[in-house]
Structures are given as structure tokens and as C-alpha cells.
Amino acid sequence: MIVEIGHYALVLALCFAIVQGTVPFWGAARQDPALMSMAPAAALGQFLFVSMAFLALIYAHVTSDFSVLNVVENSSTMKPLIYKISGVWGNHEGSLVLWVWILCLFGAAVAARGHNLPDSFKARVLAIQGLIGVAFLAFILFTSNPFARLTPAPFEGNGLNPILQDPGLAIHPPMLYLGYVGFSMAYSFAMAALIEGRVDPAWARWLRPWTLAAWTALTLGIALGSWWAYYELGWGGFWFWDPVENASFMPWLAGTALLHSAIVVEKRDALKSWTILLAILTFSLSLLGTFLVRSGVLTSVHAFATDPSRGLFILLILIVAIGGSLALYAWRAPTMEGGGMFAPISRESGLVLNNLLLAAATATVLLGTLYPLILETTTGAKISVGGPYFQATFIPLMVPLIAAVPIGAMLAWKRADLPGVLARLKLAAAASLLVLLGVWAVRDGSSVMGLLGFLMAAWLVLGSLTELGQRIGLGTLPPGRVLGRLRGLPRSAFAMVIAHAGLGVLIAGMTAVSTGQTQRILTMSAGQTVDLAGYQVRFDGVEDVAGANYRAQRGQFTLLSASRVVATINSEKRTYLVERMPTTEAGIRTTLLGDTYLVLGDALSAGRWNVRMYYNPLAVWMWLGAGIMGVGGLVSLSDRRLRVGAPQPAAKPSTAAPARA
């Protein structure tokens, strides 16, 4: 019964979406307040019914209702509760419901909180959101119904791939989707602006909180996915340039560019059409990404068409959403140029450089991801593009970008004094070089890549802190005034320093793990001790343990430093009972300095076991860095100018619009 209600709720949600996607356009064109006010009402209705459907699906999974095909295929009674719930979005149909639910969540948020938006603009934004909802609800209902029944109902389900039964992966998809779908707001804002033919600083300020929220969620979502790959796949690697990873990384790169270019629109009323284009592209890449990975076959673009009817539907959505918006852009955007002029050396130019490099990086990743498909359809040749391509093209684009970050952040708007800025960064540059020498001394014979990475990381952190220090007059003003200035700084200023420094921490971690990893692969018997990166690892033996829905052999290790016990580390080989699949749980001891990463391999004869050991220096810095970047996003989101709401658009664009108290 509840399952049927869920199905019916989806149909009703589609009806609401159709209303939301049509009537407000008409209302906005006729400036009819009654018709325009249908938009928020329909958005809230759509949210309500999609929530009901989502809850119904969760209910079916939690109660293990095996008359529902989706539950049979992805669940079993033996799964712990958390994985019964996370299993809802661990499959194609359920993940689409989550996708639409988040879309409606954002739509409802605009409906409920967007009081400061002009009526016609708000109506059009919600109408575009409604159209996206129509596309996806129709896709779910016609090709991917999660509520399909199965008769006769089996006694037990097939279970969920054990590799996916993991707390990190339980929250990774919702975070990722918050990011992907959050960029739909940027898209809708851009489309509404194109229809209205007006982009001004107020528009950029309305756009900012949605883009920031989406960016923050996507940053954390990608980091969670990478962290999961790190501890679950058991290779000690963290990023594989897999098409699935690229699919989430491209919107992140474009979204990062969008965050930066929107600042120029907000402060200087320039780069308008470029910002609109970025808003469209960011969501387009999210759409492309959602679909490149949709069917659950992770290999490559061929995941796209596992079911021809689904593939066709997807392509149709892409053509209408991306092609339509780009056509509208080509028609309307040329009328929107103008605004503030700026000199070649200025903060605006710095942000243009940022955008050029980020856009080039996005294009590089897109090309690498689609190249096999393009080559295959044109020449019939079949290739795969791997990590070396991405490393060779992506890193050279990132180095100048990162080198420019602290400089750009200190440039003044309109016209800036580059020699002056460089002079003020002298100390940070010297300190970064000291860090480089320090790394060189400690790691005797580090690779060029490793040294360059640490130089960049130190430069980002120290340069960002220098910027903050300069702004509050540290070292030039008396302490009382420094404190006063510190208190007076807007939160967005702190947010920028936090996010940039977080990127520095992240780069330090990535550099250390990719260039400084120690690994040992060996056979051990109980009682044996081996050296690993300054520690000794003692193998204490293997015992059998039983988990909730698996049996495991637990390898026990003791970590010693100078013959003193530091920690015990366990690594398990699990066999999941329902799925009959083995998985490996690495044993990881994390410290700020590095991870000791142990993996129990196969049993050999007479109590001997294969064991793999890694020491990953500074590994935790990667997740810390991503977390710090996320905090930066949240701090920026709490900035006064966003908290108190954007003012109504002024008749003439003002750069310092007073916030309403």
C-alpha cells in the first residue's frame, strides 16, 4: 500500500512540476501576480510529494518489502539498518529519486526564502527548476520506476555489493548530489537572467549563496568519495582519474570558476556574459556527469547506454537542457556586455586568469573523459585514457594557477600595483622556499614533483595568511587597532583565506602521498616483525570473527617504535553471507604525520599470510584540507551580505550596496 502511495506521489509531483514549469512563465510575461505566485506553491507541493515518494521507498527498503523489485535487487534482511537506508540511493532508480528530492529541496528553499527576489525573476527561476523536475520525474516514471512490483515475492533479496556497505559511502552520494543538483540553481538563475535580459550586481549576489552551498557540498562529497576509495579499495591510492571521478570533478572545476567570476559581476558589474555561460556549463557538466555514471557500470562512457531506452531519454534531456540554454545564451547574451572597465593588472584580471586556467583544466578533463568515445565514433579506433594523460595536462595548468592565487588575492580592483604586491609577498615567498629546503633535507632525494608540490602548498598557506595579515595591518599598526580591524573584517575575507589555505593543506597531503609512499609486500607468519618507515610492525596472528552480516578473518598487528608499543592495528578479510563476496578491510592508523596502512592478503600454507604494508606520509592532510575548504565555503555562506539578504537591484549598479539591517 505504502509503495503504491509512493508511486502515486511521484505522479502527483510530476503534475505539480508541469504546473511549476509552465504557468509562472506565462504569469511573468503578463506580469500577473496571481499566476506568478503559483510558482512557490507548486514548488512546495512538488517537494512535499517527492518527499512522500522518497520516504515510501525508504520504508520499503527498511522493512525489506521483497515484493518491490528494487528492494529485492539491492537489499537483504541481514543488512544493518544504516545500509538498508543507504541502499536506497545505492542503485539507479533510488539514486534518481534522491536526485529529484534534492532538486525539489532547493526549489522549495527558493520558494520559502527568496523574499528578496523580484516577483517575475523568482517566478522564472522556479519555472526553470520546475522544467528540470518534469524531465527527471518523467525519466523516473517512464524508464526507471523504483516502485515496480515483483510477483511472487522472494524470501530474501540479493543484497548490496559489500564494497558499498560502508559509512563513508552512505553519505557520499547525498553530498555529491547536493553539489550537482545545487548547481541547478545557478543554471536557473542564469536562464531567468537571460530571459529577462538583465544581469547586475544584485543578480550575482542572489546567485552566490546557492553556488556556495553547492560548491561546499560538492567539495565535501568528492573528498568523501576519495577517502572511501583510499581506505576501502586497499591500494592506498586516493584519486584514479576514473570517468566516475572525473564526472564529479568537472562540475567542481567549473563551479570554482563560477564562484570567482560571480565576484567580479557582484563587485564590478563586469564579466557578465562569461559568468552566465559558466553557470550554464557548470550544471551542464553536472548533468553529463550524472549520466556518464548513471547505470552503475563504472568502466567508462559505455555506462551511458546500458539500457537503450534510458540512454535515449537521457540524451533528450541533455539536448533540451544544454542545447536549449546555450541557444538562448547565443541569442540573448550579446546584449549584456558592458560594466566596469579594468586595467590589465588588477584583481579583475587576476580572476580572469583564474577562470581561464580553471576553464582550460575543465576542458582537459572533459576531453580526456570523452576522447575514447570521440575517437571510436570517428575512426573506430579503441583506446583508453589513463592517469598519465591527466597528470601531464592537468598539473601544468594547476601550477601557474596556484602560483597566482596569493598574488591575485592581494591585487586591488580596477588597477593594481603588481611590484608593490610582490614586495609584500616577499616574506611568504622566502618562507615557502625554506619549507622546500626543509622537505629536501628531510626526504633526501625527493623528486622534482614532490618539491614543487610542497613549494606550492607552502606558498598557498603562507601567501593567504600574509594577505590576511596585511589587511589587518599586522606588524605595522598597534595591536589594539589590529584587533579592531580583525573584528571589522567581513566573514567572506576569512572565508577566502580559509579556503585557499585549505587547498594548500590538501596539496601538501596529495604531494606527500603520491611521492613519498613507502610500501612493502611480503609473507609473514605470527610473531614476525618487519620495519616500515621508521616503525616496526609485528604480526600477531589471525582470528575468526563474526560481524552483523559477514564472517571475517582478522589479522592483528602491533605497531612499535623503538621497541615500544604504539598501537594495535587490525585488518580484516570479510566474506559477506548473502552476497557471497569477499572484501578486504585495511587496518589504518592515522596520525598527523602519516598513515600506517596494513592489508591482510591470502593465507598461504602453515600459518603464513600475504601482507601488504604502506606508510602514507601526511595522508590525513588531504581530507583535512578538503574539510578546511568546506569550512571556508560555510564561513562565506554566513557572510553578512548573504545572511541579511541581498538588496533590491538599484537603479544604477552600486558596488557597495548597503545591506538592510
Added chain:
Amino acid sequence: MAITHRPEATDLDRTPKSRWRWLFLLPLFVFVGVGGFLAVGLTRDPEKLPSALIDKPVPAFDLPPLAGREDGGLKTADLGHGQVMLVNVFASWCIPCKVEHPMLMRLAKEGIPVVGINYKDKPEDVARFLAEMGSPYQKIGADRDGRAAIDFGVYGVPETFIIGKDGKIAYRLAGAIQERELEENIRPVLKALTR
């Protein structure tokens, strides 16, 4: 739809900027190109081998063994001979390969011969992969430059081919073998071929 700023637009048309107007069409053209490739890609159902190779003999190849393995590598002559076999193209660096690995182990335990083509891999990485996950493969050919995989028409790893008793390719699966593919496609084909 209200287009409120029309006069302004015509004004701007006369500015020198209109020379660059075509630039605004560029994103659309790029997307049309990408969309075209996606559309063509869609019509080629990649789950199946191009019909040219189905029911044709296995392409000629001769791969050396992996360093340290004494199985003599893998070549065309090893396939067929009255036995139904699975040829699995895999690599240690490929995550989906790790996902499908238990399925291959299950098939191997059931007595279905599985052989491997190890695609663009380092010998020490494969050794580590097999040491930890176990080896379902009776024989493995090392395809360091990916030449044999190209002859098979492989898009990416993993891919699996079912070879009939006559040494002809009967079925191809692109992507990781999952429960559903195993039960709905692979087992029926195996059953039909062994009959």
C-alpha cells in the same frame, strides 16, 4: 515571454562588439558536436560486440606470460578445443575489475575455465592484485601495449568474452560482471554452449 530590453539590443547590435557576436554561438556549436558523438555512441550498443566479431573465430594473438608465472602466456591456440571458456580482460589499476573479481572467482570455483588478458599493467602490480584477491585464471597473457585488447575490440577494462567449444566468440560483456549480468546473461550463454 517578455523581452523587455529589445530596443537596447538593437542598439548594441550596431556597436563594434557585434563583430564578435558569433563567439556567443561557439558554446552551442561545441555542444552540438559533443551531443552528436553521444548520439552516435548511443546507437552503437556497446554491451555487444560489433556483429563482425560475434560467431567469428578469436582474433590471432600470442601473449607472453606474466613475469614469474609459469602458465606459458595466452594465445589463440589455447582457446576452443571443445571447451567453453571465459576470456577476461583486466588490470590491477581498474576499480571495476576489483568489483567483478569475486564473480570470476565464483565461476572458476564452479569449474568454468577462466583465462585472463592482463591489460597495460605492471607485472608487480598484477602479482599484488592476484596475491590479495586470489587468481581465477588458468592462464594469463600479458598485454603490455594493449595490442591484443584492440584486436578484440576492447573499449576499456574490464571486459569479458565467452568463447565456444569451436573457438568462436559467442558473447561479450563490456564492464564489470555483476550479479544481474551473471545470472541473466552469462549463465544462460554458458549453459547453451556447454549443451
